[in-house]
Amino acid sequence: MPTTSIHGTPDYAELDALGLDPSEVVYFSSNINPYGPPPSVVEAVQAEISRSFLARYPDSRSQRLRERIGAYHGLPPGAVLVGNGTADLIWLLAHAYGNNRNAAILSPTFSEYADGVIMAGGHPVYFPLPGWQRIYDPSASRRRVGAAGGFGNRFAPAGTTVEQTRKALEAAAPWLVFICNPNNPTGEYLTPGELRYLWEGAPDALWIVDEAYAEFTEDPWSAAQWVLSATNGRPARGPGWIVLRSMTKDFSLGGLRLGYLLAAPSTIERLQDVQPPWSVNGVAQLAGLVALDELTWREETTARLREETRALQAGLRACGYAPLPTSVSYFLLPVGNAQAMRDRLVAERMFVRDCTSFGLPDHIRIASRPPEENARLLEVMAEFARLPGGGF
Template identity: 40%
Template sequence: MTAPGRLFNPDPLPRPIHGGIKEAELRALGLRLEDCLDFSASVSPLGPPEGVAAAIAAVDLTAYPDPHCLVLTEAIAAHHSGDGLSVGNVIVGNGSTEIIHLLTRSYIGAPPTGCTNTALVLTPTYGEYDGAVRICGGKVLTLTASRHSDGFAWDTAALCAAVAAERPALTFICNPNNPTGVLMGRDQLAAIADAVANTGGLLVVDEAYINLSERRADADVIALAARHGSVITLRSMTKDYALTALRLGYAVASEAVIARLSALQPDWSVNGLAQAAGLDAIADEAYLERARQAVAASRECVVQRLSGLSIRCYPTEANFVLAQVGNAADLRDRLARRGLFVRDCTSFGLPDCIRIGLRPVEDCARLADAIADVWSEEPQR
């Protein structure tokens, strides 16, 4: 028992590691943010759509935002009208990460009949799935991709067997996957969805990077999620439209799944600035195609330049490149001292790899030059 008048604080769970430049590290290195380039986060290299700044400036800061994000929800449903979406199929969140936490609160906290308070996570992948499940007291099972010289792959048959045996409340697939860039096809996802449906669980397909993929049509499961009661798909407007500071995402699922999540979402979790920016961004119908073209050009620059240094770059369908560099932590630190921040993938279980978020070509060329310089210094590889 705890002493009277004292609160019991259990040991905190370790938090997932994310990209992004941290102020504490800048201070330690004696750097200023405006002098640095961030390749550790993966967002559109174009920056926000042109009208976003004006849309934000027009927001009345004295007014509460709509807690239901109705106008933005309607715009998202209209944007996906070809997939048969209605407003009831969409929930908007403070980044797709908020929706991940709503999912674990709902499905791990109160598993569907016949399911366990377990999540099956395909790894290596985004750390927030694991973190959100553990916060809710759930168990995490993992299925790790096999690694080959030409990329990473999961065994679909083994995945479906694990779902049948373990009956997880949630099964998480990031598609394209972070950090490997692997894109799982629509037919493969549909087969996994059927396996999950047989147990009463929910398949979570995190498509945070899919809008910046040239092969997005091969895997898009928006329509499947809208009509399939065992599938939900997540989208990140933060990444699609470079709204990083605002945090904005949404999910598509059956009306029953959306209602279950909405019941747990706090009012006003999506602020008025983010809602206004999202409306303006989604109205710019030409933006995403321009962003995909920019991603392709920057990817070509990075892969060509690093390959010239005999650095393996794994095939990717996302707006980042996974590069095998030996001692990732050492290279990351050497680059950081030059004001160039990449993601050390040790936290993903890949201590020999860095992830490079694709910025404009000129920035990518500057990073490649710096890596070449560091390489010439004979780092520990």
């Protein structure tokens, strides 16, 4: 069954159609820490689940979790908002700030920024990230609402610079800017200096920095350091910086979902007014609190994963593929026809992300997994590479 995936997470209808159980397939398509969740999180959840725990409403403000997250980032609890996954918060932000506004989306990137903005009645404007160019491709179809690969968008690696991106932002004067750092799907990670430099091109915009994958990098940093000094010493103008983080990814809580947002307390108050109550369930709040005691576990497992990513990339290079450099555990791989490659791998019960919906129809995205699973992928990819045409 040929498919065009919008997310790398399991598509249960597709699995049903293929007669597959989720446990029978390996997800190289989902950028989640394959070693998690930390055992202490599983134990704490198992110990706490009871009739009364399940029957009780959760704290609708996730207060204890906000305190812990704030302490971790050196911010007051009033600068933290917890959500039912980061995607929930992206849509909340789009609805709070995107209506009838231009939102710059630094692309190719995660589709939920554009989707949220469009559903909020705003207008996504796609700007190529440094190192990328946008190519108008009328054959790029409109997929779902706003996936970046629709509306004639196609992207390709290019020698474009941070300065060019900044100039484009300067000329457009957007109201909102969405930037994913490290970026999904490319794995590129802008330094604090580069992000500040870009910001100078649109300093009056509200900058939303999605750091869902920051903790997968060797040297994580956070724009959270700027949320309280949003205007950089100038008279208050816009709301400045908003930072998003996902605990779903690095602590592997896909079945629960947990994300948070860091911003100036006045911004948090406004967002709280529009967030549906009780959106973060009690199990997720508990898991989040325990997970924040597991920072060493996170450091160790993500370091292991980076090593495995390097080994997987080296293995692919040895077969003749040319994986793109990355700072995280997922990376892009040019394969010629991404959808065909995905479908070939699905037949082998391995899912990779077809990046057509990102505007990259010739790339797949692979998220590294434990060595035995990576070895199986390499074996199959090596076989493909030996076929005439090889698919890349």
